[in-house]
Amino acid sequence: MVSEYDFWLLDLDGTLVDVEWSYTRDVFDRVGDRLGYRFSDREAEIIWNGLTGSRDHQLREWGLDPGEFWEAFHAEEDPYVRAEQTFLHEDAEFVGDLEEPVGLVTHCQEFLCEPVLDELGIRDWFDARLCCTEETGWKPDPTPVQRVMNDLGVGHNGHRGVLAGDGACDVGAAWNAGLDAIHVERIGHERRGQCVLGDYRVRSFDELDHPYFA
Structure with a gap:
């Protein structure tokens, strides 16, 4: 083929x-601290993998502003740590x-x-x-x-x-x-x-x- x-x-x-799950979990913990929101393991998995389609739509369903989420998410991601954990x-x-x-x-x-x-x-x-x-x-x-x-x-x-x-x-x-x-x-x-x-x-x-x- x-x-x-x-x-x-x-x-x-x-x-x-x-990426190793421990990295994903740590990022969502720190993003959650910024936003005042506790992401469950399932919620972190859904957003990380885009399981429900549009991530922005899913965030809105949870009452989160997508713009604020992505700003926090990118601020908390260390590209070199992520690369090491990939x-x-x-x-x-x-x-x-x-x-x-x-x-x-x-x-x-x-x-x-x-x-x-x-x-x-x-x-x-x-x-x-x-x-x-x-x-x-x-x-x-x-x-x-x-x-x-x-x-x-x-x-x-x-x-x-x-x-x-x-x-x-x-x-x-x-x-x-x-x-x-x-x-x-x-x-x-x-x-x-x-x-x-x-x-x-x-x-x-x-x-x-x-x-x-x-």
């Missing part, structure tokens, strides 16, 4: 890498062997993303990368995906591409940009509370070599 595509786009957090999923190592153009499209902010790429030694895996912002738009908006495609030189010119990610927003961005979508379920349907449909649904990228996906 890997050879079927002319280019690959990938999400970062939850797809290629994850690990690469073993099944994601195939990305480093891809011969096709590879792009990164992530919601992880640049000041956090860059140290992670350096710490894990995976910067050279990507021929183009984009950290989404309000200006670029957020997945499932196809705009950031299309920008990376243009940077790779694989715009709307007959190239067949795929986007792999762990969230429904990744699948939506892929389809909105006219790409195939791979959903890698790192969390489990039970904890997520829903099934995410994609052209391919896997628990590990190792499954992509299975005859079912050929």
Whole structure:
């Protein structure tokens, strides 16, 4: 299956890498202290992984102002500590062997993303990368995906591409940009509370070599 595509786009957090839970819990404790709100383990997991879709919508449902939350969240995140606490999923190592153009499209902010790429030694895996912002738009908006495609030189010119990610927003961005979508379920349907449909649904990228996906 890997050879079927002319280019690959990938999400970062939850797809290629994850962060130790102790780091996540500590960040939400400190953010909660700033906001006067106690985040349960489940609430921290929901926001960290975007389990219910729009994080801003979820925060509003809990009575929190998204702007205040993200200001506190980014103030409490230490990019270098986060990088040290981030690990690469073993099944994601195939990305480093891809011969096709590879792009990164992530919601992880640049000041956090860059140290992670350096710490894990995976910067050279990507021929183009984009950290989404309000200006670029957020997945499932196809705009950031299309920008990376243009940077790779694989715009709307007959190239067949795929986007792999762990969230429904990744699948939506892929389809909105006219790409195939791979959903890698790192969390489990039970904890997520829903099934995410994609052209391919896997628990590990190792499954992509299975005859079912050929």
